[in-house]
Amino acid sequence: MIKKLRLNSEKDTDQFAKLIAKNIFPGMIIGLSGDLGSGKTTFTKYLAKHMGVKDTLNSPTFTLLKTYQGDLNLYHMDVYRLENIGYDYELDDYIYGDGVAVIEWYPYIISMLPDNILTLTFTFIDDVKRDLVIEGSGKYEKILQEISD
Template identity: 45%
Template sequence: MRVVFVSNSLDDTKKLALMISKNLFVGSVITLDGDLGAGKTTFTKFLAQGLGIKEEVLSPTFNILRCYFSGKMPLYHIDAYRLEDQINNDIGLEEVIEGDGVCVIEWSKFIVSLIYEPLNIQIIITSSNSRRFEISSEYSKYFDLLNDLKEMN
């Protein structure tokens, strides 16, 4: 199942992220892909707000993983950009992917074999302030969420 959401502003992206955050559950996994500057971290910041997270969400590029525990469930934010293909199982990312909270993964293509039953979000830059969000999943646990999103645009 697949839904397209057009965002023409940060406010639109916030609306989308808040709507998605309402439908998340323990074990949700979201992959976020798209070019540098597409809005993956920006989307995650709004998603964190929706989960009631109080801390500032920073890009995990140089840390690979950042964890936030002040919301209604834990948020694990992974940025796999610097892992490229050199992943080894010692890092323990599997524990937070499908862990006790929500896991969001930027540049998921670099750790594809570790990812379990995701909701996929592809962000395409259409102009300086506009983004096309392509949101899809083959897993029925996300179909209610995808149906809700259909009503939005």
């Protein structure tokens, strides 16, 4: 199932993240893609807030992985630097863990991921607007059914 949204402000991104957070479950995997500055980390910050994370979330670009405690553990990964490098980083414990794995630039490690994940593709429109394509099947369809067209 595929849904498309226009996020007209950060408030819209916050509300969308709140909808996702109310549907989180252990082992959830969210793959994020989009150009630099398209909203991947901003979405993750709002998701973390709605998951009860109290720490300040920032991009794990240079550390690859940051973990946060909330209602469920949040494993925030930025795998941009892994393109064509190989899979020597042992991320399986986090991807297949009992928390929520949010993976920026997920296509770079697509072969490590299960077939069924929730994917969010952000497209930069202007300084505040973003288009968003949400895809998921199986256990993720419930989330997509709650999204208004």
